[in-house]
Amino acid sequence: MTSASIKLESVTKSFDGKVVAVDGVTLEIKAGEFFSLLGPSGCGKTTSLRMIAGFESPDSGRVHVGGQDITDVPVHHRDMGMVFQSYALFPHRTVAENVAFGLRMRGVSRSEIDRRVAAALAQVALTGFEHRRPAQLSGGQQQRVALARAIVIEPRVLLCDEPLGALDRKLRQQMQFELKELQQRLGVTLVFVTHDQEEALAMSDRIAVMNRGKVEQVGSPTEIYERPRTRFVADFIGEINLLDDGSKPRALRPEKIRLVPTAQARLAGTVETANFLGGATLYRVSAGGRTYLARETHSGERSPRAAGDAVGLAWNDTDIVTLES
Numbered sequence: 001m002t003s004a005s006i007k008l009e010s011v012t013k014s015f016d017g018k019v020v021a022v023d024g025v026t027l028e029i030k031a032g033e034f035f036s037l038l039g040p041s042g043c044g045k046t047t048s049l050r051m052i053a054g055f056e057s058p059d060s061g062r063v064h065v066g067g068q069d070i071t072d073v074p075v076h077h078r079d080m081g082m083v084f085q086s087y088a089l090f091p092h093r094t095v096a097e098n099v100a101f102g103l104r105m106r107g108v109s110r111s112e113i114d115r116r117v118a119a120a121l122a123q124v125a126l127t128g129f130e131h132r133r134p135a136q137l138s139g140g141q142q143q144r145v146a147l148a149r150a151i152v153i154e155p156r157v158l159l160c161d162e163p164l165g166a167l168d169r170k171l172r173q174q175m176q177f178e179l180k181e182l183q184q185r186l187g188v189t190l191v192f193v194t195h196d197q198e199e200a201l202a203m204s205d206r207i208a209v210m211n212r213g214k215v216e217q218v219g220s221p222t223e224i225y226e227r228p229r230t231r232f233v234a235d236f237i238g239e240i241n242l243l244d245d246g247s248k249p250r251a252l253r254p255e256k257i258r259l260v261p262t263a264q265a266r267l268a269g270t271v272e273t274a275n276f277l278g279g280a281t282l283y284r285v286s287a288g289g290r291t292y293l294a295r296e297t298h299s300g301e302r303s304p305r306a307a308g309d310a311v312g313l314a315w316n317d318t319d320i321v322t323l324e325s
């Protein structure tokens, strides 16, 4: 499978002449990359993806794929695979017929269709399910059919809009591994829309964090997590302590705060709540007139501290990130 790079150049899209859904977005996605558009509901992720797919055309700006300007190329000539949260399978057709659909539309021969459908179903571990109908499959299996249908056309780009959103947590995590593994095996460029920051951190090579139609920051999961540039990014990705004590806002992740005996502490405080998370506990500690979040990993069966306990807080200044805005 060949993969292609994608470039959005100052792309803007508004609806009804007022809602600016996407506001001057410029992005370069590399060929073969797993790239996520991450942000809260309404920030313009889906609209951006739909402009790459060709379901929406930008008011201004250009869309390039594989170095070619495709802004005016219709959807069916873009050679892209799409997967949605609602699997959008044909309920009365079998798994094999669903997967074969795109190939039949393209006039591929019967024998070639059979070969490619079998290969696509093998890629998503659904060999043997050819004759079932969607209603006879679990949610995860239906989403794998949708994936097989998207990859069977050997797209240069795979576009996924919250594809795992309808699955329960456990299955969702398993499908995250499977999708990532499939993308690497195929080497296809994958653009993934999600509002789930853990999912984006776990799967992506790079992430664009979006806010109100604009891209706030683009970077690897580690960069986005460890070096957020803005308050919005710091706050959206995981928990954060914002320290608004100087000229610029500064941020400190809860796991960088240590709970120590008060004699060794920067600040003395009191535990307000202790949320047991399994291998770690997230504490809310009131100290110096505000509340701090501190995450402590532990090997014991329960949280070592409880509400009301006196604790000291300590951290290294090198762990503080200065934000631009």
Ligand SMILES: Nc1ncnc2c1ncn2[C@@H]1O[C@H](COP(=O)(O)OP(=O)(O)OP(=O)(O)O)[C@@H](O)[C@H]1O
Pocket: 015, 016, 019, 020, 021, 022, 039, 040, 041, 042, 043, 044, 045, 046, 047, 048, 195
């Ligand atoms: N067809 C449309 N007509 C009018 N407004 C629209 C249309 N599509 C999107 N919008 C608006 O554009 C903005 C961005 O929507 P978009 O679906 O791109 O966001 P999103 O980040 O994908 O959100 P979600 O995660 O909720 O799907 C929203 O304010 C939305 O209401």
